[in-house]
Amino acid sequence: MIDLQNLSVSIHDTPILQDVGLSIAPGQVIGLVGESGSGKSMTALAVMGLLPRGAKASGQIMFDGLDLNGLDDDALCSLRGRRISMIFQEPMTALNPVQTIGDQVAECARIHRTISRDGALRLAAEKLTRVGLPQDRVPLDRYPHELSGGQRQRVCIAMAIALHPDLLIADEPTTALDVTTQAQILDLLKELVAEEGMGLLLITHDLAVVAGMADRVAVMRKGKIVEQGETEILFRTMSHPYTRQLLEASNHAPAGIAQPSAAPLLQVNNAIRDYPLPRTRLLGPAPQFRAVDGVSFTLNKGESLGLVGESGCGKSTLSRAILGLEALQGGDILLNGDPISPDMDTARRAGLQVVFQDPYGSFNPRWKVEKLVAEPFHLLGARPEDWRDQVRQALAEVGLPGEAMTRYPHEFSGGQRQRIAIARALILRPELIVLDEAVSALDVSIRADILDLLADLQAKHGLAYLFISHDLGVVRNVTGRVLVMRAGQIVEEGETETVFTTPQHDYTRNLINAAPKIPPAWRTA
Secondary structure (H helix, E strand, O other), X not given: OEEEEEEEEEEOOEEEEEEEEEEEOOOOEEEEEOOOOOOHHHHHHHHHOOOOOXXXXXXXXXXXXXXXXXXXXXXXXXHEOOOEEEEOOOHHHHOOOOOOHHHHHHHHHHHHOOOOHHHHHHHHHHHHHHOOOOOOOOOOOXXXXXXXXXXXXXXXXXXXXXOOOOEEEEEOOOOOOOHHHHHHHHHHHHHHHHHXXXXXXXXXXXXXXXXXXXXXXXXXXXXXXXXXXXXXXXXXXXXXXXXXXXXXXXXXXXXXXXXXXXXXXXXXXXXXXXXXXXXXXXXXXXXXXXXXXXXXXXXXXXXXXXXXXXXXXXHHHHHHHHOOOOOOXXXXXXXXXXXXXXXXXXXXXXXXEEEOOOHHHHOOOOOOHHHHHHHHHHHXXXXXXXXXXXXXXXXXXXXXXXXXXXXXXXXXXXXXXXXXHHHHHHXXXXXXXXXXXXXXXXXXXXXXXXXXXXXXXXXXXXXXXXXXXXXXXXHHHHOOEEEEEEOOEEEEEEEHHHHHHOOOOHHHHHHHHHOOOOOHHHHHO
């Protein structure tokens, strides 16, 4: 159906893709894997005719005998959405925040077909129901911000399949989703391929996802496909060293997990956090939603503790309370025996820092790195005289040169930005760092580097970590103990390896079973 022949792309004479060759047949799933910057997304954009300004493409993109590389914008627009569709990585930025989901799914039909608005909305309702969003639960008049991450991704899939395309391109469609939601989305894509007979190009850095989904796999590095073949054969042979390197990085564990002391650092005692819901009656009481329901645990000094669970289980709400950003309605949280609350003094807050999932979103894009890393000094009331030296030292500890201080966040890669975020968290020498999905958006090799860095910093400074993650593999490799959270409660806790090997709660077993895995036989053959 589609055949890329010697596809090359350059931007302002800088080569991005070089002689890419790839074929996709109807009903076939092709996995395209590689690190960030390897050219995976650029390949998809070339097929869609959405290359950035200044880009030049050569070679052929044959689609049912038609070379897409020679078509003008009008001809490409007639194909996009109708015969070729794409699901983007971040659904919140792919969706229009001021349009309802019904109008957004219906838009494609109204562009490509002569159909009334009511007819297009009926089609939208049908497609949304097909992707697991029936109208009795998720009405057409909902806006994207009213949906969860998994629901937003389903809306994007409904938009992409509205007109039964021949080719669907899915660019990292499950990267930011928890394991059970990811499993549901991947199963949905499998069903759609089988029912619609369309081809699927699945772009990801997760080899386990590819192992369970793809008929064939292509491995990309620096704009070139270095290895491709049938999925099982490729995993068993891995003839190219880069493919073996990706596999090793996907299972990377730091040299050793730090042994904590017996002294408690963070104590959470019967924490309760409620949120008010809209009134159901004009003069009736406002109902309450209990996001955190009687959670208790202790984190010792120098310990790495994991917190796992599905989206909406209460992990983020609990982390905000631990950081002193939200008040509890019951229970208390203590750091070194002192209570944590939104009105705690700044000096006590300095011992507690956080690294977020998206460092770019947590940075002021107009600030240079030196100002970003020095930002926590406001907790001390004033910057010390040698603050630039301290910033330079913090950057050196995370493996960045001193000249990085004079640059802006957009000048760095995703892994480098995460290193800057870690440097900012380190600058005040905290005792506890909360890592909120800090490596979930990174590709496997960069993730391995960041995990090694965190282990080295913990050994050097005696840091305690609270790992909040939906990536069970990371939690298993870097933590000594783990908490499993569901519906605001801790349903299981214990030593990490024990919990993962012999889970006692059905919910824990479901999480572990939902995580994608490479068949063991493929690794040992």
